[in-house]
Amino acid sequence: MCKRNDGFTLIELLIVVAIIGIIAAIAIPGLARARMSANEAAAISNLRAISTGQHSYSQYCNAFATTLPSLAFSPGGVPHAFLSPDLTSGASIVKSGYTQSIVPGATNTVVANLTPGCPAASGSAYYASAAPLTFAGTGTRRFATNGSGSIWQNTADAAIPEPFVAAGTISPIQ
Numbered sequence: 001m002c003k004r005n006d007g008f009t010l011i012e013l014l015i016v017v018a019i020i021g022i023i024a025a026i027a028i029p030g031l032a033r034a035r036m037s038a039n040e041a042a043a044i045s046n047l048r049a050i051s052t053g054q055h056s057y058s059q060y061c062n063a064f065a066t067t068l069p070s071l072a073f074s075p076g077g078v079p080h081a082f083l084s085p086d087l088t089s090g091a092s093i094v095k096s097g098y099t100q101s102i103v104p105g106a107t108n109t110v111v112a113n114l115t116p117g118c119p120a121a122s123g124s125a126y127y128a129s130a131a132p133l134t135f136a137g138t139g140t141r142r143f144a145t146n147g148s149g150s151i152w153q154n155t156a157d158a159a160i161p162e163p164f165v166a167a168g169t170i171s172p173i174q
Helices: 010-061
Strands: 092-095 098-104 126-132 142-146 151-154 170-172
Touching (some): 010 098, 010 142, 010 151
Antiparallel strands (some): 092 098, 142 151, 151 170
């Protein structure tokens, strides 16, 4: 009688596992870099949306909003807010690995609410920022913008001070 062995040997299975391990070791760092890059692109896009919403808001209310929820304001006769609900549901929003927020700018003065229906949180200057949840984990840059509309980056894990000045790790990206 002839004995027949169907299946794989232990050596064959170990070789397959080793090959899969090598492929994973090559692919995972690339995936992490791609994810960070996508998070940073989303943060920049969110700051552009905030800047656009702020300038539309300032045209209607004669001032800038100093909080994200203020940009959820929908003026009379207009069917939509100045900024989408996913960016206006709180004082700071966590989205795509970044925390976005708006605070009064360095040169802010409170502006009297001259336009009926505009939120009370209005001022002459704002500072919007996007910071990674974990530096070098969800992103390697911090971003900020203000009434100028320019978006700035800092490759160090520190807030970008106003007024924006290119120096060291801080530079404009647009």
